[in-house]
Amino acid sequence: MDSCLLFATELYALPILRPLAVAAQRAGQRVGWVVPESVAGYLRADETRLRSARAVRALAPQAVFCAANWVAPSLPGAKVQVFHGFNAEKREPDRGHFRLRGFFDLYCTQGPATTAPFEVLAREQRYFAVAETGWPKLDPLFAPTPDAPSLRPEDGKPVAMYAATFTESLSSARAMVDTLRVLTARGDRHWLLTLHPKCDAELIARYRSLEGPFARFYESDRLLDMLRAADVLVCDTSSVIDEFAVQLKPVVTLRNRRPKPFMLDVAEPSLVDAAIAAALSHPAALMQALADHAAAIHPYRDGRSSERVLAATDRLLTGGYGRLARKPLNLWRRWQASRDVRALLPD
Template identity: 55%
Template structure:
């Protein structure tokens, strides 16, 4: 059996890596994690062993799986991009989801909407491969979770459940604008609320939303995000990639001032309209249901909970073919690789 390294630079990378860690462990492999920057000091539970940067180098892993935009290129093994979210069009393609930095050997894409653009880039540039696998983070959405979602939903006592999630990007975040409207809905009590924020949101926003927890609401930590999505009936959000994660379940989403609203969203721009938007989401018309299903199939058609296994198989197929089959990485990637060395404090060669 082989050793593999997991890499993340933010707390939200941990739920992406955990299902893959479990799948690697189930196959008898050694699973290790290098968590840096915003993920430093955190741990992945279970079979994962935390390592520092020098130990990661000595480990000589067969592959490095990254839930970040970057990866330590000085560690051996295939460098595999898992993505830290869906393409929600926060930025233009050249700066956003489809930006190629020259660091990765394999992109494991989430569905047809992501696969086709990356395949086009791979044909053009030649220094990476692309395989559509689905996203490891969503495996728990479609597997038995041991009753975790039911437990999170239990305090609703039969009431409908709304989940609220918000991006940290200030110009796109709904959290500052919708607090009063959400607080009024929580106080009214006809629905139960699961509240969460992106880990990078300001501390004062966390304090405000945590204060709503009680008989009609609970605050959910980032590690419980997928469980909360299973538990909720409807999502209220903005331009966060949680919108796409939630829609994959064929459930309705209400979005506040989404940067690129689509037919599968119920988008609105006036906080006073929140009650009406939620009422529509809980009684979706046939056209909305069709739009939700169509979008879900385009971004993530896999509902078997086995995306992690497909990632492992795609990585092994590339390694069997040989990394030498890929073109040389672009010169610009060398500068970024040096920056990553500096950030991680490693200068061994």
């Protein structure tokens, strides 16, 4: 493989795909980005945005890496799914993480908990391959560069992070505003706050208003910096929980849809403060549950998942997974995907 395309339709895709871009360029490959205007402003000077179908054809990518659940079949190259998050179990399996849409040739899974179900689906459907690689987004978490920014304060106070799911019926964001206003002003902890970029603008403004000496609000492109800096996460039902937990750091959840042993789940915002204190004491049973969960969802701690994704893609391109069946037609879905990509890449 000598060139590849990174397909980033949302801001959250940048930290997922950037480690792949770095690994590909390190291997001597040419890399291009396809992004909408809402994401383009966040690209770095060395990240080449392709603005037309002609530019994509000139790059001639052998593979398209995608964090969203769709990609246009008309784009050249094998279609590789690297996922936008962990399986947060917001929906039933056939409507959530394991839902197939017929777009992808290869699924690069994060760990045993997702590999096994996708391997079952691959045997049933026969049109895609599965490789357990770990998640590229977490490479900088486990192997940060020497110049990686730190959001930790120097006064030694614990750092709490707050994040919420975008799914309104599961989100704690509105319920937590008043509680966070008290906790962030108290000064015994530092707070890092974020919301999904698609959240209501008024709600985001309310969270920005919580900024002060002990609290900062960051957009999702700084998520990895927040994950590295925080000692404890406060959340609800979001895949961010797993991104944090793989570091073996404790998580407090508010009304999680399916609480697990590694979470300290509470029913009301008023109980969050005490749960944070309990989490920061690192009880043995909780820490063992964290270790067991991390081993199931993402056992890779070497910061080299991107290299494994590239190797799996090379194997796909050279026929290493055997002959795959034709993808399902899904004409309506394909038409929608082609229409949407034409808006990003006019001829």
